[in-house]
Amino acid sequence: MPSLSIVIPSRTQPRQAAFLQAALKSVRAQTVVGKFPMEIIVGIDLGERAPAELVDEPGVRFVEGYAKSQVAALNAAMRESTGAFVAILEDDDRWCPNYLELMVDLATHASLVTTNEIEVDESGALLFVSDCATPSAWLFRRALWEQVGEFDDAYRYHFDCDWLGRVREHGAARIHVVDANAPFEPEEMARDRPFLANIVRQNASTIGLAKHELKHPLVVRMRHANAGMEQIATQAGPAAQSQAELQRLVARYGEVPR
Known part of the structure; x- marks a missing residue:
């Protein structure tokens, strides 16, 4: 029976x-709840406490990070996790109810399972479908994290790309899951879903594609004023830091890993 850590x-x-509260609601709506052991660990900023509304939240453990950063909160929660499998859910993102059921099943065949996402605005209106797999769309074996290592806190915005690059360097098997509308033929993929085609090209020796039956992605990613990608798009400082991190990734991996 698999054990699963949800790291937020x-x-x-x-x-x-x-x-x-909304993230926890989406976790508790998963079809696998009650079918195998599951823990929820929330990583928070150094020197902070759990929000007052959630102090007594059942089944949730809060862990203080070693710095005030996303990566520090994530690494701190990862260190406390005990599950054989780990799923990350950033607090402003959501999962469809069958997300974990599909991802855990596929993780018996590969060390890392990723999937695509819907991006929405703060009102919930659809912005676009992204074939990029950010951490909220990852489920992996804990053994892979122990092998590849912690997320690099020298990155603020693109630590996920660096970790995917290290996963690729280790030759770990990966499955990328797409919606029912996604093309599998190379010519169609290159024309209609170029980002997906790029993921397949970058990871050609280690990746396999899988489809689920829904016509939309299983992960909903919110774009809001405090989100990192929104800050990069609207503020000079974050934009410059993002560009420097992307240049560092290209210097190491030859491209930005996806």
Whole structure:
């Protein structure tokens, strides 16, 4: 029987409690709840406490990070996790109810399972479908994290790309799951879903594709004022830091790993 750790990094910000409550609701709506052991660990900023509304939340453990950063909160929670499998859910993202059931099943065949996402605005309106797999769309064997190592806290915005690059360097098997509308033929993929085609090209020796039956991705990613990608798009400082991190990734891996 598999054991699963749900790791939720959560930074201090005005809507932290509301975001966390919605994230926990999506975890508890999963079809696998009660079918195997599951723990929920929330990583928070150094020097902070759990939001007052969630102090007594059943089945949730809060872990203080070693710095005030997303990566520090995530690494701290990962260190406390005990499951054979780990799924990350950033507090402003959501999973469809059958997400974990599908991902855990596929993780018996590969060390890392990733999937694509829907991006929405703060009102829930659809922005676009992204074939990129951010951490909220990862489920992996804990043994892989122990082999590849912790997330690099020298990165603020693109630590996930660096970790995927290290996974690729280790030659770990990966499955990328897409929606029912996604093309599998190379010519169609290159034309209609170029980002997906790039993921397949980058990881050609280690990746396999799988489809689920729904016509939309299983992960909902929110774009809001405090989100890192929104800060990069609207603020000069974050944009410059992001560019420097991307250049560092290209220098090491020859491209930005996806």
